[in-house]
Amino acid sequence: MNLIFGIFLLTLMLITGIAVVRAKNLFVATTLMGIFSLLLAANFFLLDAADVALTEAAVGAGISTVLFLSALSLTAEQEKPCYGGRLVALGVVVITTLALLHATLDSPRVGDINAPVHQHVAPWYIEQTPILIDVPNIVTAILASFRGYDTLGEVFVVFTAGIGVMFLLAHYPHKKPHKPHQGLRHYLIQRLVGRTVIPFILLFGFYVQFHGDFGPGGGFQAGALIAAAIILYALIEGTDTALTVIPSWLLTGMVSGGALLYSGVGIAGMLMGGNFLDYSVLASDPVAGQHLGILLIELGVGITVTGVLLSIFFAFASRKHF
Amino acid sequence: MEYLGLYNYWIAVVLLMTGFYAVIAKRNMIKKLIGLSLFQAAVFLLYITMDKVEGGTAPIFTADGAGQIFSNPLPQVLILTAIVVGISTTALGLAIVVRTKEEYGSIEEDEIQQMDGQETDSNEGSPKNSDFFVSARKPRAEDRNV
Incomplete structure (x- = not known):
């Protein structure tokens, strides 16, 4: 079938x-x-x-x-x-x-x-995950711990792409009189449906973020979901209203803050006597240290991905026609 | 039945080449980026196809599942991050297209090349330049003075 x-x-x-x-x-x-x-x-x-x-x-x-x-x-x-x-x-x-x-x-x-x-290496990952990391989701264990270097690199690629879009689109050749973007505020059905589903998308996003060790999910998915909820809000209520909810300084902070949190966890591991991105030393028990490290770096990934996707969206959406 | 197990690979190959065709044959820059997304999606499909193990389940331990067979989690990790990186780089490409449109008034590759040719033939600001070409140049110079 x-x-x-x-x-x-x-x-x-x-x-x-x-x-x-x-x-x-x-x-x-x-x-x-x-x-x-x-x-x-x-x-x-x-x-x-x-x-x-x-x-x-x-x-x-x-x-x-x-x-x-x-x-x-x-x-x-x-x-x-x-x-x-x-x-x-x-x-x-x-x-x-x-x-x-x-x-x-x-x-x-x-x-x-x-x-x-x-x-090759996959059977080892499946065998060792319950012993070394002890989280049910093997994908999260590999993503966040075994191959944490890769993921750090990917987060910095996302970060760089976000910065690139901001560089390209944040500069306005000539300013026109600003007309606030109305969104779909006058369309009753879209507004009602949107307002009903946004809280649930956000809730699901946070669930995926913090439940990523146990079920499918993690920072990348949660970041995309939370960004989708806020983009939906911006489409319904207009970009300007959405930017009062999440101001651009907060977005800039999220873009760099998440990447900093991730590398910060790595450096904290070094300061506590381990290798870069070795979470085992973060707590007295190695497995508990792994759990703490995975939680923190997934949070960093989620924050950066949300920040970058939203900054990209607002950079496109708030640019006017010439 | 022998070759049915290759169907995923065949679709991935054909999609890969469909995307590649859009990248090399289409002149419209957004169409090229859509082709690039298609190309990317085909690579994702190829990787995820490789992770499947007959009779396996998603690689997540359950409380009662002793002796479960899991599909290979490694390609999933690679593609999971690649999807998010892919959308960020596509967005960067789209930003470049938007800026090109603002500068040249077109997103068709051949038209832009033609304009670039005109620019080198005649000095900047000469009456030979088309109308929007001048208007696209002007605001940049003003902006620098401000």
Whole structure:
């Protein structure tokens, strides 16, 4: 049953993906991309990747669509027809596709337990997580503790991208008389539905943040969810109202504060006699230290991701047309 | 049935190349970024496909689950962070597109290249330049003086 459903979802994804590229109207392409992300999330769930499915649903189907739409409102909605050069591109793509398809014939079948990817380091992680870290969610244990360096790097990439967007869009060539953005305040249904769901999205976001050790979740997913709730609020009530709820100085503080908290935990480990990002020394009991460290760095990740996604959204949304 | 186990990989390959086609063949910069997202999504699918173990469950310990088989958690960790990094870098790309639109008045690659060609042919501010090109230059100079 799972196999048939998986094939069904994958085929739908293929159709949507080709429709995205063929669509001349960029608004249509963006909307299709949202559908594509949701199908991808469903597929991840079928493939046992609950954490990834949660992230893809929040980021790909939610925030990414909003960002593309706000960029479209500042540029152009229609793609201009282009001529020439297509056949060469098509030729390259077809030849590469055939070569890659040929290469897949040698790869292990889906679900094969003897595949090389399951032989290397993953069994060690699964075996050692209950002993060394003792949190039920192995994904969180690897993300936050075993491979904490990677995650720190990713957080700094997110941080850098956020700073880059602010640099590019915070500068206004000429200021026009400021007209406050009204949002959807005059649309009764959207406003009512939005106001009803926002508290629940926020609550779910915090649950995902602090329950990430036990179930699917963690800082990345929670950051995306909380940012989605506030973006929804900004869409309904207008950007200016949302900026009084979360002022921009707070956002800037969150962007850098989360990354600082993460590296701070690492340095605290060094000061207490361990290695960088070694949480075992943070408490008297190594396992309790791991729990404390994971909680703190997930909090740092959540704060930075929320801050960066919201800063990016506000940078796009508060930019006026020229 | 033998080849059905490869269907995930095939879809990932075709999606990868669909996204790649949009990146190289389309002139519209937003369309290129959408293609790049598609490319990225195909890579995510490839990685997550590899984590599946037949009869396994999501890698989370439950209270009564002794002897459970878990799917591989490592690709999940890699892709989990990659999704969030992906949206941040896409946003950076979109910001560059928005600034390009403000400077050039277009997001079509060939039109922008044409304008760049004009700029090197004729000196800046000469009457040859099109109307919006001048207007796009002006505010920048004013802004610097302020």
